[in-house]
Amino acid sequence: MATLSLHCVSKKFRDPRGREVRAADEISLEVPEGEFLVLVGPSGCGKSTLLRLIAGLETLDEGSVTIGDRVVNNLPPADRDVAMVFQNYALFPHLTVFENMAFGLQFRKITRRETKQRVNAAAELLKLEDLLERKPGALSGGQRQRVALGRAIVREPKVFLLDEPLSNLDAQLRAETRAELARLHRRLGSTMILVTHDQTEAMTLGQRLCVMNGGKVIQTGTPLEIYQNPKNAFVAGFLGSPGMNLIRGIVHAGGRELLVAVKGLEERLRLDIGTELAAKMAPYLGKDVSIGFRPEHVLLGDAAGPKESAWDAALELCEPLGHENLIHLNRQGIPFVARAPVGSTFAPGQTLPVRIPQEKVMVFEGASGELIVEQMAGAAV
């Protein structure tokens, strides 16, 4: 167990056309001892590169990586005392489960007896005792994943690096393994960094999230903090399944009552933002903004309240998920999604009254996507 710190870490690549791509752009991050940090972001955002930079599988262009009290920039991967679990498990098909798990120990001057002890202990923890003599080809995806985890555990590393370890599993197995991974972290208490593009995994596993995009860290914080207070429109749209609804428009009139003109929408979106926020919004008059609201905050049908404070929207699609329904709505060409409890009797084609409570609406700047208005008080949209 150790603290991991990254200071201004940068890494550039050249794409096939010879253009420079910054996979990691001056990233600074601190992962305290024993923390489970999740690096999350869309494909190609640089999260796997960051993990590989920590492991030493890529060389840094700039910055420094410190594990414990050692700067490890120039150390080879084996000397950094990290263990990595790969997306495709990276098990040797010609070795048995035991040999695969012991693989990391054979070259570290660890006695056979201790190797056996460690492998057996990890096998017990991961319920692999009966599979030790099998080859990976004879295992299921979940079992292979556990062997890959076992290989990392027996190393007793300072930091565990997990590179999308669940993405090759089917939905049910993924949910089970996710829970297993959370339990494992609680038992081992190790510093773990997991890379994923799946935000359910990110939200459920991470004690802290680090949202990345374009090689940069956009926001770090606990899952709930980030979900409730996204720093910009990208984070708001990325986290959540489905993400936050974002409607682009132009600030038409300022003051206490903000009017936003949305292309295609006849009437203006009216937001009562109060005098304090009105001052903040003044420079954005005539500029592009995004109005954001989460699907769970959209009130539908009777819940929308009096007619004068609600919109009418056409229901395009209803996706029943079992525990809830996802309702895809459209208001004059502006699509958005809402959640509705099971048992609601909405059907495609019908027109529904919709209300979005103002205190749940966020306003982001159009060009940069930065959050302008975090929370509002007052009446309906």
Add this chain to the structure above:
Amino acid sequence: MKKALLPSERASWTATLLLIVAGVLFIYPFVWMFCSAFKDNKEIFKPLQLLPGAWNLEYYKLLFKGELIPFWRVFANSVLVAFLQALGTVALTSLAGYVFAQHRFRFQGLLFVASLVVIVLPQQALAIPLFSWLNELKMIDSIWGVVLPGVVSGLGILYFTQVFRQIPRELVEASRLAGLSEFRVYWTLLPLCGSALLSFGLIQFILSWHEHLIPLLVLSTQDKQTLPLALASLFGSSLRFPFAVLMAASTITILPTAILFAVMHRRFKSSLSEVLPH
């Protein structure tokens, strides 16, 4: 009523017929060679007679006696040269293939192209510099003078670069994280390329077994010669003894490679799909 053949059936019959014709054309010279080892000179030169008048083993006995050429000695030389060359080529080119496939280094592209040039350069173009070099290294008339030049194979480098490119990068990285030296990483991955190693080793064994030019340049003493050289010298002096001896020697010469191929042809493939889990 006669049932008409489906187009696919017709194609299958045509293919079978063509293969039979091609098979006969390819096999006939070998059958003729095998049968001629039992014939006297008169019978051999009768154009339409395939089978010998009598199955006479005396020409084999004459060959094995070693009076014309030291046959068994030459046979053993060929086995040794072909085996060492197959082993050496597989070891060297698989190592080079691993480096080209799993490493990035300066001038990599240039070096790779240079190694491929070896494939297109005709052996004859290299004969004189090679002779001069081997002479400097005091390898003329030595088995190593035949084995070592053959160990360098551009085709082998290309082949094993492709083979090692198919190995998931994560296996290499997991090995590096576990603290293996680069050679140990290569060694650990080698069992995954078992079929490819065997296939290429077999090809190299056959090529080396039939190699004529380099042994001709390097080997002069009769005791150190390989089979193709000995057969050529037998052919050159075949007016002095029955032609059937040459046919007997040729029959024995093709036997090892034919047997090797027959035994291993099922494993004669480079795919990794058998080894890697899906």
